Amino acid sequence: xxxxxxxxxxxxxxxxxxPIADGWxxxxxxxxxxxxxxVPGSNFSDLLRNGVIEDPFARDAExxxxxxxxxxxxxxxxxxxxxxxxxxxxxxxxxxxxxTYCSVALNGMPLLRAENMFCVHRAECRALLRPGRNELxxxxxxxxxxxxxxxxxxxxxxxxxxxKTADHAxxxxxxxxxxxxWDWGPKYVTSGVWRPVWLDLVRKARIAELRHEIVDLSxxxxxxxxxxxxxxxxxxxxxxxxxxxxxxxxxxxxxxxxEPGMRSHRIxxxxxxxxxxxxxxxxxxxxxxxTVRLVDKDGPIDATVQRIGLRTIEVVNHPDAHGxxxxxxxxxxxxxxxxxxxxxxxSFQEAVTPERHRQLFRDTADANMNMLRVWxxxxxxxxxFYDLAxxxxxxxxxxxxxxxxxxxxDEAFLQLVxxxxxxxxxxxxxxxxxxxxxxxxxxxLGVAHWEWPEKFDYSAEQFxxxxxxxxxxxxxxxxxxxxxLDPDRFYFPSSxxxxxxxxxxxxxxxxxxxxxxxxxxxxxTYGERLSRFMSEYGFQSYPLLDSVxxxxxxxxxxxxxxxLSVHQKHGRGDAIIGxxxxxAFGEPTGFEHFCYLSQVLQADGLRVAFEAHRRNMPMCMGxxxxxxxxxxxxxxxxxxxxxxxxxxxHYQAARSFAPVLVCAEARDGGFRIHGVSxxxxxxxxxxxxxxxxxxxxxxxxxxxxxxxxxxxxxxxxLVPADDLPALDRATTVLTLRLTRQGEALASNIVHxxxxxxxxxxxxxxxxxxxxxxxxxxxARRFARAVHIAAAPLDTPGSPINFDDNFFDLLAGEARVxxxxxxxxxxxxxxxxxxxxxxHATVPARAALAGPARRAAAAEG
Numbered sequence: 001x002x003x004x005x006x007x008x009x010x011x012x013x014x015x016x017x018x019p020i021a022d023g024w025x026x027x028x029x030x031x032x033x034x035x036x037x038x039v040p041g042s043n044f045s046d047l048l049r050n051g052v053i054e055d056p057f058a059r060d061a062e063x064x065x066x067x068x069x070x071x072x073x074x075x076x077x078x079x080x081x082x083x084x085x086x087x088x089x090x091x092x093x094x095x096x097x098x099x100t101y102c103s104v105a106l107n108g109m110p111l112l113r114a115e116n117m118f119c120v121h122r123a124e125c126r127a128l129l130r131p132g133r134n135e136l137x138x139x140x141x142x143x144x145x146x147x148x149x150x151x152x153x154x155x156x157x158x159x160x161x162x163x164k165t166a167d168h169a170x171x172x173x174x175x176x177x178x179x180x181x182w183d184w185g186p187k188y189v190t191s192g193v194w195r196p197v198w199l200d201l202v203r204k205a206r207i208a209e210l211r212h213e214i215v216d217l218s219x220x221x222x223x224x225x226x227x228x229x230x231x232x233x234x235x236x237x238x239x240x241x242x243x244x245x246x247x248x249x250x251x252x253x254x255x256x257x258x259e260p261g262m263r264s265h266r267i268x269x270x271x272x273x274x275x276x277x278x279x280x281x282x283x284x285x286x287x288x289x290x291t292v293r294l295v296d297k298d299g300p301i302d303a304t305v306q307r308i309g310l311r312t313i314e315v316v317n318h319p320d321a322h323g324x325x326x327x328x329x330x331x332x333x334x335x336x337x338x339x340x341x342x343x344x345x346x347s348f349q350e351a352v353t354p355e356r357h358r359q360l361f362r363d364t365a366d367a368n369m370n371m372l373r374v375w376x377x378x379x380x381x382x383x384x385f386y387d388l389a390x391x392x393x394x395x396x397x398x399x400x401x402x403x404x405x406x407x408x409x410d411e412a413f414l415q416l417v418x419x420x421x422x423x424x425x426x427x428x429x430x431x432x433x434x435x436x437x438x439x440x441x442x443x444x445l446g447v448a449h450w451e452w453p454e455k456f457d458y459s460a461e462q463f464x465x466x467x468x469x470x471x472x473x474x475x476x477x478x479x480x481x482x483x484x485l486d487p488d489r490f491y492f493p494s495s496x497x498x499x500x501x502x503x504x505x506x507x508x509x510x511x512x513x514x515x516x517x518x519x520x521x522x523x524x525t526y527g528e529r530l531s532r533f534m535s536e537y538g539f540q541s542y543p544l545l546d547s548v549x550x551x552x553x554x555x556x557x558x559x560x561x562x563x564l565s566v567h568q569k570h571g572r573g574d575a576i577i578g579x580x581x582x583x584a585f586g587e588p589t590g591f592e593h594f595c596y597l598s599q600v601l602q603a604d605g606l607r608v609a610f611e612a613h614r615r616n617m618p619m620c621m622g623x624x625x626x627x628x629x630x631x632x633x634x635x636x637x638x639x640x641x642x643x644x645x646x647x648x649x650h651y652q653a654a655r656s657f658a659p660v661l662v663c664a665e666a667r668d669g670g671f672r673i674h675g676v677s678x679x680x681x682x683x684x685x686x687x688x689x690x691x692x693x694x695x696x697x698x699x700x701x702x703x704x705x706x707x708x709x710x711x712x713x714x715x716x717x718l719v720p721a722d723d724l725p726a727l728d729r730a731t732t733v734l735t736l737r738l739t740r741q742g743e744a745l746a747s748n749i750v751h752x753x754x755x756x757x758x759x760x761x762x763x764x765x766x767x768x769x770x771x772x773x774x775x776x777x778x779a780r781r782f783a784r785a786v787h788i789a790a791a792p793l794d795t796p797g798s799p800i801n802f803d804d805n806f807f808d809l810l811a812g813e814a815r816v817x818x819x820x821x822x823x824x825x826x827x828x829x830x831x832x833x834x835x836x837x838x839h840a841t842v843p844a845r846a847a848l849a850g851p852a853r854r855a856a857a858a859e860g
Contacts, residue, residue, distance in 0.1 A: 015206050015302040016088075018199040020079050020136070026192075029072035029139065041350045042099065042192035043073045043140075056347070057551050057632050057642075060566045062186045069165075069189035070145070075138040081199065083131040089233035090202040091126035093136075097195030100175040101141035107134055116174040117194070118380055118401060118420045140191040143179075144169040156462075159452040160405035162377075165189070171407050174416050177377040178344060183569045184627070184636040188347045195349075195382070205232040205258050207294055207302045212430060213488075214310065215268075222274035222310050226267045228292055232258040238296035240267060245289040248272040256294075267292075276331055277309025277432045278393060279370040281659050281678055285309065285393035287432065309390060309432025315490035317497075323507025324497065326533040327621030328395070328435060334711065336614065336678060337395065337622035338657040339364070339371035340639065341536060344378040347631050354384055356644075360629065361388040362821065363640060367650055368657035371395040373535060373624050376441040377403035380424045389433035396433045397535070397624070399495070400424070400478055402440035406452070409469025414477055421481040429486040436490040437482050439474035442512065444494035449501045495535055503529065510622070512536035516605065517637075520576060526609035527665060530620050534613050538626035538637035539580075540573050541602035541649065542595040546789065547641050550797070551633040557591050568635040577601070577635075586756040586839055593838035597757075600785040600835060602637075603648035603806060610656035611663040615674040617713040625653070645799035648785065648806035655804075660708075660746040662687070662716070662736045669721030673736060675706065675746075676713040683708040685745060687716050688737040691727065691752075694761045694782035696811030699732060700725055708738075729753040733782065735810065749808045757839040760784055763809070767832050770816070772824040775802075777832065778814035784835035788817065790825035800825050 026037035026046050035050045047053045047068070054061045085091070093106065098114040098121060105111055107130065112123045147169025151157060160168040164181030169189075181187035200206070209229035216223040228240055235258060242252040248271040256265050275286040287307045294301040314329040328335055345352045345360065364372060372389070374381060376399030389396050400421060407413070428434055446452060447470075453463045474493040482491040497509025505511070511531025515521045517539050526537070542548065548557060548564075556563035559574055568574055581588065581597050584604070588594040606625055613623035630642040639650035660683070661676040677683060685708060690701035706716045729752040738746040764780030772793065777786060786809050790800050802817045809815065819825060 014300055015203065016085070016201040018079075018081070018085070018201065020077060020093075020197045020199065022077075023079065024075060024077045024193075026073060026075045029074050034076070037075055037192075038350065039075075039077070039193045039197060040097070040195050042190040042194060042348050043068060044188055044190055045348050045350055046192070056186070056188060059552060059556060059563045062188070062566055066187065069187075070142050072142055073140045073191045075136075075140070075193060077136045078133055079136070079199075080133060081129055081131065085199075085201055086126060086129055086131060088126070088201040088203050090124060090200075090206070091129060092200045092202070093123050093125045094198050094200050095121040095193070095195075096197070097193070098138075099140070099190055099192050099194045100143050100173055101146065103139050103141075105137045108137075116416050116420055117176060118174060119423055122200070138193065143173055143175055143189050143191060147172045157456055158405055158407070159446065159450070159456050161450075162404055168405070171405055172413075174401075174420060176344065176379050177401065177403050178631065179347070181569075182377060184343070184634055184638075185569065185631045186347060186566075190348065202231075202233060202302075204234065204236060204296065204301050205230050205238070205294060207292060207304045208262060209426060210290075210292055210304050210306050210430070211426075212290070212306070212308055214312070217274065217276075217310060217312060220273070222271040224269045224271070224308075226269065226290070226292065228265045228267065229262060230256065230258070230265060230294065231262050232260055235259050236296060238294055238301060240265060241293040241295055242267050242269060243291050243293075244269075244271070245291075246271075246275070248274065258296075271310070274310045277311040277390075279330055279335060279395055280365050280393035281368060281370055282330070282333075282335065282393075282680065285391060285432070287390055306430055307387070307390060307432075308430060311432055313395075313435050313489075315436050317490070317492065317509060322532075322619065324509045324532065325621075326497065326509040326531075327618070330395075333680075334618060334621065335370070336617050336711075337371040337533070337624065338614075338653075339369040339373070339394070339624050340628035340653070341375050341624055341626045342372045342378075342628050343375055344631050345629055349379065357382075357384050357388055359644060359821075360640075361392045361394060363644075363646070363650070364394055364628070365392045366820070367639075367654040368659065369394065369653070371397060371435070371622070371624060372628065373397040373399070375399055375403070375627075376401050376438070380428070383427070386428060386431045386433060390431055394433055395435040396431070397436055397438065398428065398434060399438045399441055402443065402474075404442050404446060406443065406447075406466045406470050407473060409466075409472050414473065417473065418477055418481065421478055422485060425481055425485040429489065434489065436492070437478075437486070438495050439478045439491070439493040441495055443470065443474070445496060445499050445501075445512070449499055496531070498531055500529070506531055509533065510535040513609075514538075517576065520579075523605040523608045526605070527612040530612060530616055532620060533622035534609070534620060535622065535624050536626045537606075537609055539602045539605045540570065540577055540635060540637050541598040541647060542577070542635050543633065543641040543643075543647075544599065544645060544789070545592040545595050546791075547633065547643050547645050547799075548595060550643060559591065559594065564635070567633060570635075573635060580605075584754060584756075585835060586758055588838050593833075596787060596833055597835070597838055599648035600806060603652035603785075606649055607652050607656055610653065611661070611674075612665075614656070614661055614676045615663060615665075615713050617676065623657075625649075643797070643799055644801075646801045646805065648787070651805050651807070655748075655807075658746060660738060662738045662746045662748050664689075664734060664736060664748070664750045666752060667718075670724060671717075671719040671734065671750075672715055673717040673719065674713060675708040675716045675738065677708045678711060680710050682710050683738075683740065683745070685738045685740045688735075688739065689717065689719070690735045691724070691732050692735055692810060693727075693732050694811060696781070699727055730755050730759065733808070733810070749810070755784070757784075757835045760834075760836040763834055763836055765809075765832055765834060767830065769827050769830065772827070773819040773822070774816060775830065776814055776816045777809070779809040779811065779834075781811045783809040787833045789829075789831050789833070790827075791829035793824040793826050798823075 024037040025034040100117040102114040151167040158171040164187040170180040211227040498505035510533040633642040734750040761781040763783035
């Protein structure tokens with residue numbers, strides 16, 4: 001065979017994927033006119049793009065778009081395939097995501113039926129294809145209709161209280177639960193082709209799956225075993241070739257016999273001197289890229305690449321002297337989990353671009369987080385999401401997609417769930433970031449405490465049968481899938497283990513503490529009610545006015561307006577925020593200041609939780625607040641709003657989750673000062689604590705050498721009330737610093753007493769523009785929660801986030817802050833707000849220093 005012939009043979013032998021992404025059209029079933037469609041996409045996005053509907057996120061559009069969910073929708077596409085491509089041994093159509101009830105026909109012949117949004121569908125189709133033009137026809141049934149039909153047939157209304165459909169259709173449909181409404185998101189029940197479609201052309205064989213197992217891991221070597229699933233098309237001889245992109249592992253070749261059907265092959269490999277994968281903040285998130293090639297005498301047949309992190313993860317959950325522990329050990333080291341609950345980034349998944357995923361993980365890592373919980377009312381995220389979590393060292397707590405309700409348990413439903421779970425586990429199990437599987441969100445809590453029999457008029461026998469049916473799902477089916485396919489990964493049936501309704505449960509496993517928000521208890525309660533692992537807690541805030549303007553008209557921007565009420569999904573939300581704001585700061589002067597103060601309040605409240613959780617390590621070993629992000633512009637518990645603007649909460653999380661933390665709690669008129677370190681080495685540091693008034697006068701202070709052990713939280717200093725001078729706590733702050741050889745390792749400003757905005761001094765803030773991405777801000781007197789805002793120079797509408805914001809400034813203190821991600825701001829739009837401004841008769845203005853005025857003039 002000549003060289004050119006060999007190259008041609010190799011090209012022919014390689015498996016090919018042909019995307020089917022262009023030329024799609026759609027229509028409402030029964031309409032005659034077709035309209036252009038995008039794949040991946042949804043009927044909502046396609047209707048918007050064609051000018052049929054208004055922006056679903058604008059004002060109160062949600063109220064006018066509910067008709068869409070009740071209709072059936074048709075999608076169609078024509079594509080070309082050559083005779084050469086049809087000569088492949090296998091041609092399959094692969095749908096990575098069909099949302100949700102869909103029948104597919106190819107050239108007028110039925111190909112497949114789908115009824116699970118979360119599943120990939122693969123259908124052999126060569127016999128139905130013809131050279132040249134081919135036509136795909138998809139019909140999507142209304143995703144709410146089957147629920148209505150089934151409820152009418154069975155006469156049972158399931159307790160899906162977040163589901164805003166009349167029949168609680170979400171329980172019957174294997175589709176993202178949040179699409180049916182939640183207390184932070186709209187009811188937009190989509191249909192469409194939500195993930196890519198492609199033709200898979202296979203010659204001789206394909207690598208169907210690659211799985212790895214870390215057999216042994218030591219500083220000297222890592223022993224791995226790879227399992228390769230090969231689907232052959234005919235008999236033949238070939239070999240598998242395993243290579244690694246990092247030094248330490250020789251090429252491994254393994255002979256295989258090809259034959260029709262699926263066969264499994266196991267390859268052992270050893271890496272000398274392995275580099276470990278560590279969570280964010282503890283070391284490098286090192287990844288090894290392994291390539292497996294299937295080759296025969298004619299050349300390559302197929303290849304796949306998989307990135308693997310060499311690490312061990314253990315979830316420790318067992319009874320102990322205090323109750324029931326719950327914590328993670330990574331590479332043998334107990335690690336405190338710092339992070340948040342993640343919900344889908346958009347109501348319409350096609351809008352989540354790769355850059356949005358990348359930005360989210362930059363935001364997460366920059367806030368010193370090491371874990372996200374993928375909550376069970378959304379979707380199993382795309383591969384890129386988990387790839388980025390691997391790269392950034394962000395551990396993933398992965399829920400299965402069940403939340404806050406009982407579900408059917410008939411055999412057909414269980415079979416749907418089993419296939420979904422098997423696909424999810426197989427797809428995600430190789431990721432270094434994947435820490436655990438959880439069966440559902442809050443269903444055990446609901447069974448025990450949400451009074452479902454009384455609310456929904458279930459008889460005792462009926463409710464017992466429903467609960468028993470769910471036990472089949474969460475105590476039998478899902479753990480069996482995990483045990484078979486991912487046996488080294490921890491699974492537990494329902495989060496939380498302990499129930500906040502019962503204080504006796506605080507020491508039982510993980511907890512969701514909602515006594516502050518739902519129970520309207522003081523923020524100080526966060527310091528009193530601790531779980532062994534706090535996996536949910538939170539408090540709402542408004543987006544800042546700049547974000548509110550993007551989805552409202554000017555007449556909407558008053559509390560309680562009909563439009564804002566559409567974007568506030570919690571029935572008591574505004575009342576709770578308003579009461580807490582007034583108690584903490586007094587009455588704001590207007591809506592803009594209310595938005596700002598709601599964020600300061602949210603950050604202040606969760607700071608109490610952050611510090612309490614961390615200083616009580618190792619009793620408490622995790623702090624995941626609700627919630628990281630939004631799926632639409634809303635009043636919610638998020639730390640980052642829908643447009644990507646960091647709220648005060650996210651800035652506070654970055655400070656409170658820093659590797660070294662110093663904090664204080666008030667006790668009997670004095671203070672207990674604590675230090676927390678996530679570092680791997682002991683620290684000998686100087687602790688400096690001072691009480692300072694609003695004019696910068698030091699009224700009391702102490703400095704002493706202290707030790708803080710590696711991975712330790714401890715009390716550094718007890719300051720009794722008798723050691724403190726008599727002073728007005730409402731006009732002072734406690735400043736804390738940990739320094740080592742002059743280097744500041746941690747600092748904090750503690751407010752001994754609540755201060756209304758009207759009692760704060762006029763701070764005399766000055767702001768100086770040093771560069772188009774750097775500002776220096778200073779205050780003559782104490783300035784509370786200084787917020788710097790500016791519009792971008794580059795991308796209109798995209799937010800400007802600084803490396804710190806919403807921070808306190810002591811009298812005479814100056815701070816330099818930079819714009820994140822290399823962005824630049826428009827100097828003419830630079831403005832600053834502090835809490836004092838929200839109650840001034842004439843709102844104070846920040847003074848621009850001379851160089852700042854010159855820079856602004858030059859830019860203008």
